[in-house]
Amino acid sequence: MLGAEREFVINYRNLARKHLKHANERLAGGADQSLKYAALDLRMAMEALTYDRVAAYKGEFPPSEYETWQPRKIMMVLLEIDPMADKDSSIALGLEEKYGVPTPKMTSLGTEKVLGLKTLKKHYDALGSYLHIQSLKSARSGKDINYEKIRGRCEYIAKYVSEALSSPVFNCTIGMFANLECIECSKPIRKRIPSGKDSVTAECFECGATYTITNESEGKSKWSPHQHEIECANKNCDHKIVVWNHELELGRQWECPVCKGKNTFVLAIDFKDAPN
Ligand SMILES: [Zn+2]
Ligand SMILES: [Zn+2]
Structure with a gap:
C-alpha cells in the first residue's frame, strides 16, 4: 500500500x-x-x-x-x-x-x-x-x-x-497509566505511574515536550506542562511567548510577532551592591 x-x-x-x-x-x-x-x-x-x-x-x-x-x-x-x-x-x-x-x-x-x-x-x-x-x-x-x-x-x-x-501468560503488563494528548504536537503520551510515587516526569517522544504528572485522588492525574511565559525584552512591548523547557537554549532566537524585534536567550548575571 x-x-x-x-x-x-x-x-x-x-x-x-x-x-x-x-x-x-x-x-x-x-x-x-x-x-x-x-x-x-x-x-x-x-x-x-x-x-x-x-x-x-x-x-x-x-x-x-x-x-x-x-x-x-x-x-x-x-x-x-x-x-x-x-x-x-x-x-x-x-x-x-x-x-x-x-x-x-x-x-x-x-x-x-x-x-x-x-x-x-x-x-x-x-x-x-x-x-x-x-x-x-x-x-x-x-x-x-x-x-x-x-x-x-x-x-x-x-x-x-x-x-x-512455555509461560501461559504472555507479556502482560499491569499498571496505572496516565494518558494525554500532547498539547504541543497532539500525539498521545502514555506514562506509567509507579506505585508509591506521587509525581513522575513524562516526555513526548514526538516533539520533546515534558510534563510533570501528579497523582491526584480517585485515579486521576494532573499534567503540568514544563512551559514558561517569556516576555519580549523590548521595554515598550509586552508580548509574551510560551517556551518549553527543552527549548530553553543559550543563543536561541525568536522574532517578536508584535514589535518584530529579535530576542535572544543569553546567560546573564545580575549584580547589586551590598546592603548597607
Ligand atoms: Zn508532543
Ligand atoms: Zn515585542
Missing part, C-alpha cells in the same frame, strides 16, 4: 525458541568443544526474550532506547518504568458476587516467568566468559577449563529459558 508505514516485526519468542533448540542439541551432543556454541545460542535466546519483553512496554520507551541492541541496558530501562518487570507475575480472574468485594473463586490464568534482571545479568555475563579463549593468567596458573561446570551452567540456563518460553 502506498504511503502506509510498514512495521518491521520480528517474532522474538520464536527466535528465542530456535536458539534454545540449537543450544539443547549442542548440549545433548555431549562434546566439550560444542559447549561454547551452546553458550552463544543461549545468550541469543536471552537477548531475544529481552526484546520480546520490550514489545509489552512499547510506547513507554523512547525509540532510541529500544532500537539499539543492548539487552542489559534495556532491562535497566524496563525496571525503571516498571518495578514489577523483574518479577514473575500471575493473573487470576473471578466474578464479583458482591459489588466491590473480591470473589473467593478466582481462576488462575497462569504465571509469567519473566527473565529477571539479576538472573539475566548473572547468566548472560557468565555465558559470555565461555565465549573467549582462556586468559594467559589462568592458563599459566595451570587451571584446566572446567567443562563440567560450563555444562552445568548451560543446562541450568536452558531450563530457565525454556520455562520462560
Whole structure:
C-alpha cells in the first residue's frame, strides 16, 4: 500500500525458541568443544526474550532506547518504568458476587516467568566468559577449563529459558497509566505511574515536550506542562511567548510577532551592591 508505514516485526519468542533448540542439541551432543556454541545460542535466546519483553512496554520507551541492541541496558530501562518487570507475575480472574468485594473463586490464568534482571545479568555475563579463549593468567596458573561446570551452567540456563518460553501468560503488563494528548504536537503520551510515587516526569517522544504528572485522588492525574511565559525584552512591548523547557537554549532566537524585534536567550548575571 502506498504511503502506509510498514512495521518491521520480528517474532522474538520464536527466535528465542530456535536458539534454545540449537543450544539443547549442542548440549545433548555431549562434546566439550560444542559447549561454547551452546553458550552463544543461549545468550541469543536471552537477548531475544529481552526484546520480546520490550514489545509489552512499547510506547513507554523512547525509540532510541529500544532500537539499539543492548539487552542489559534495556532491562535497566524496563525496571525503571516498571518495578514489577523483574518479577514473575500471575493473573487470576473471578466474578464479583458482591459489588466491590473480591470473589473467593478466582481462576488462575497462569504465571509469567519473566527473565529477571539479576538472573539475566548473572547468566548472560557468565555465558559470555565461555565465549573467549582462556586468559594467559589462568592458563599459566595451570587451571584446566572446567567443562563440567560450563555444562552445568548451560543446562541450568536452558531450563530457565525454556520455562520462560512455555509461560501461559504472555507479556502482560499491569499498571496505572496516565494518558494525554500532547498539547504541543497532539500525539498521545502514555506514562506509567509507579506505585508509591506521587509525581513522575513524562516526555513526548514526538516533539520533546515534558510534563510533570501528579497523582491526584480517585485515579486521576494532573499534567503540568514544563512551559514558561517569556516576555519580549523590548521595554515598550509586552508580548509574551510560551517556551518549553527543552527549548530553553543559550543563543536561541525568536522574532517578536508584535514589535518584530529579535530576542535572544543569553546567560546573564545580575549584580547589586551590598546592603548597607
Ligand atoms: Zn508532543
Ligand atoms: Zn515585542
